[in-house]
Amino acid sequence: MLSKKVYEVLNEQINHELESEYVYLQLAAWSAxxxxxxxxxxxAHQAGEEREHAMKIHNFLIDNDHEVVLTGIPAPKLNIKSPVDIFKASLKHEQxxxxxxxxCYAVALAEKCYKSQVMLHWFIEEQVEEEANAKSILxxxxxLKDSPSSVYWIDKELKKRGGEGH
Ligand SMILES: [Fe+2]
Ligand SMILES: [Fe+2]
Known part of the structure; x- marks a missing residue:
C-alpha cells in the first residue's frame, strides 16, 4: 500500500485527468x-488520451491495494470565441x-515513495510533450491571426491526427 498522503494526491490526480477529458470534449464540441x-x-483524440492517463493512475492505485474514489467533475469554463482560443485554453489547462x-511528485519525494516517483516520471515527460504540442499549434x-484561409489549412492539418471526432 501507499502512504495516506501519496494515495490522496494520486486519487485526486485521477479526477484532474478526467476533468481534462471533459475540457477536451467541450473543445471538440465547440469545434464541431x-x-x-x-x-x-x-x-476528441486528446480527450481519449486523458482518459488513458486517468486509467494509468487508477490501475496503479488498484495494483497497490487501494480503492479509487471518484468525485464530481466541474463543468468546463472555457469561453471560446475563436479557433485561437481553443489552443489557448488547451495550453492553459496543460500548464x-x-x-x-x-x-504529486513532491509528495512522493517527501514520503520516500519510490514506486510512485517512477510511475510519475512518465507523467512529467508527457506533460512536457502536451504543453509543447498545444504551444506549437497556438x-x-x-x-496567422484566425484568418479563414489559414484556419481552413490548420483544420486540415489537425484532421491528420485522427481520432473519433466527426
Ligand atoms: Fe493528462
Ligand atoms: Fe493533457
Whole structure:
C-alpha cells in the first residue's frame, strides 16, 4: 500500500485527468459546432488520451491495494470565441495539470515513495510533450491571426491526427 498522503494526491490526480477529458470534449464540441472537423477530431483524440492517463493512475492505485474514489467533475469554463482560443485554453489547462503532477511528485519525494516517483516520471515527460504540442499549434494560429484561409489549412492539418471526432 501507499502512504495516506501519496494515495490522496494520486486519487485526486485521477479526477484532474478526467476533468481534462471533459475540457477536451467541450473543445471538440465547440469545434464541431463551428464546422472545424479537424479541430474537433484532434480534441476528441486528446480527450481519449486523458482518459488513458486517468486509467494509468487508477490501475496503479488498484495494483497497490487501494480503492479509487471518484468525485464530481466541474463543468468546463472555457469561453471560446475563436479557433485561437481553443489552443489557448488547451495550453492553459496543460500548464495547470503539469503543476498538479509536480505537486504529486513532491509528495512522493517527501514520503520516500519510490514506486510512485517512477510511475510519475512518465507523467512529467508527457506533460512536457502536451504543453509543447498545444504551444506549437497556438503559435501557428497566433501568427496567422484566425484568418479563414489559414484556419481552413490548420483544420486540415489537425484532421491528420485522427481520432473519433466527426
Ligand atoms: Fe493528462
Ligand atoms: Fe493533457
Amino acid at each position: 459546432a463551428h464546422n472545424l472537423a479537424g479541430f474537433a477530431s484532434w480534441m 495547470k495539470i503539469s503543476k498538479n503532477i509536480h505537486d 503559435d501557428k494560429l497566433e501568427v
